[in-house]
Amino acid sequence: MTTSSSKLHAKSDNMEQPNRPRFIDPVGDLYPQKGMMGDSWFICSTLTAGDREFGVLIHYITKPTLGGTSTIAIADISTNRYLLDEAKEAKYEAADPGFEVSSDNLTWSADAATMQAQGRTEAGDSFDLSFKRQGPPIAYNGTGCFPLIDNKLVTYEYGFPKMDITGSVTVDGTSYPVTGNGWFDRQWFPVADASTLATGDTRWIWISIPLSNGEVVAVWSATGKQEHSWADILHADGSHTIADVEPISQNMFGIWTSEKSGIKWPSGWNVTIPSVNAKLKVTIDFQGQETFEGFHRIESVTHVEGTYNGEAVTSRGCGEIVGDPQIK
Template sequence: MGTNFQAKPDNIERPNRPMFIDPIGDLQPQVGMMGDSWFICATLEAEDREFGILVHYIKKPTLSGTSTIAIADISTSRYLLDEAKEADYETVGQGFKVSSDNLKWSADATTMAAQGKTDAGDSFDLKLKRQGPTIAYNGTGSFPLIDNKLTTYEYGFPRMDITGIVTVDGKNYPVTGNGWFDRQWFPVADASTLASGDTRWIWISMPLSKGEVVAVWSATGKQEHSWADILHADGSHTIADVDPISENMFGIWTSSKSNINWPSGWNVTIPSVNAKLKITIDFQGQETFEGFHRIESVTHIQGTYNGEEVTGRGCGEIVGDPQIKEIY
């Protein structure tokens, strides 16, 4: 490992469990880290429209931060992207403020406000309120992501109630919905793993209709590892094996912008909770280009969990070329 794990001070959310993250204290930047990332993916409904919202701020050790926003207009299958704007970060109390040409984002321990605007003039103005406990990945907030080499710290607020306005083509749409806030960082010492050329991953967030929250990781270096973190409705947490994600993709398409073959979704099987879930990306083209080529998409979830039918709206992220050779 590039970093020795050190437990954080006692955690008020789960005081009996050792943690490598502090859900509130770690809203602040991390010293000596690369890929220091703050991220929101939201699924929103208006009276007759659906939208997805992406908000992403990345702070690098020796460079200023960058902000990316996107509005997925699901009804018209358009991805309204504005990325790589230089952004400033300011610590405010227990929270922060991020400011750039395309994003104003503020946060404290329980609430957030995000205003984004693309160069074309489409925008959003959202209020978010945290509901329920933190999901600490791997149960502790730290795990080795790529071939047991890339030390990763990550946690999320998977249920954030959202109200606000999305403005597309000059029309305002009052919206409500759910947001998933994710916080992630990597040590600089492990940068060689990211630069090896073998690194790619898939992350899928799934708030399900029965109250469970599922986050699936599939990380590929020399070898693929696929697993799920499950935050149960009662607040307990399970880590579960997942059938290999790379073997369960469907609807492959080729991007005219990156020339990469991307999937349109995944069939996710989690044997220990008898889950068979079909995750479908709402439309093709939800692609970003800063740093790694990425898919940052809103998704529809349908299937069974513990033998019961479930649905959900979530997000899917693909970082790096998944190296799909065959179109099907």
């Protein structure tokens, strides 16, 4: 694996599983990383209020030339609307432990176990949510460090995949008391080889699947010159498996063309993970969950059904597509 001049050494883990060697610290790395090409704090969530369903996206990212920006979105699943407010100038302040992010559309505070977030779009739709972490973090690749694209783009990443949520979502002037699950993800890129990004071929898919049987699955498909598809599985007993996945690009369905970007996007994926006998149909709830600032992305709410180790499972999760998937 190609590395950069960034520090690549094992860090202490002062949360669960303290004896496992990792390149991340789930508490200490809530703080910014120095000299990164991209430094990202992200939550996707699925929420219910009676028969109403919502998804809420929260994303704060810093880049060397742009500083910090915040993006929020409310996916109103009942009406198939994506209420987006993106790329507001945002400020980060360290707390002990944790952080506070503030901008015109977002106020977000966090420590090792809880988070509070209030967001408001220019149109006046809003959310006020409290998050409480449940269970251990997931360190991608088992260590929190892996080569994302063609063994060149070194990536550090971990997440809190189970966060209980309470609060409210307000749409069209009506406030809905909601509960649900959130997945917090922390990611940063040193960029060992900038040519990896310069080709324009770099793209990836990330799918979060907290299954009804207690297993947590994060599916990756990363494409540069080659496609690599795999899954990180955090088992109910806390153990971690890295598993092969049948190529995601060959298992897309429901192709549609965005009127806003002109890009062809999938409506979902059939995910097969042979080692755990998993066949999962992941469906994006509705078209148009698209962001535009900097680079085109899909940040979508998904529903999942299928089998896992021979048993029926379901899930509500999120699907992310970064970059044009170049569907023919």
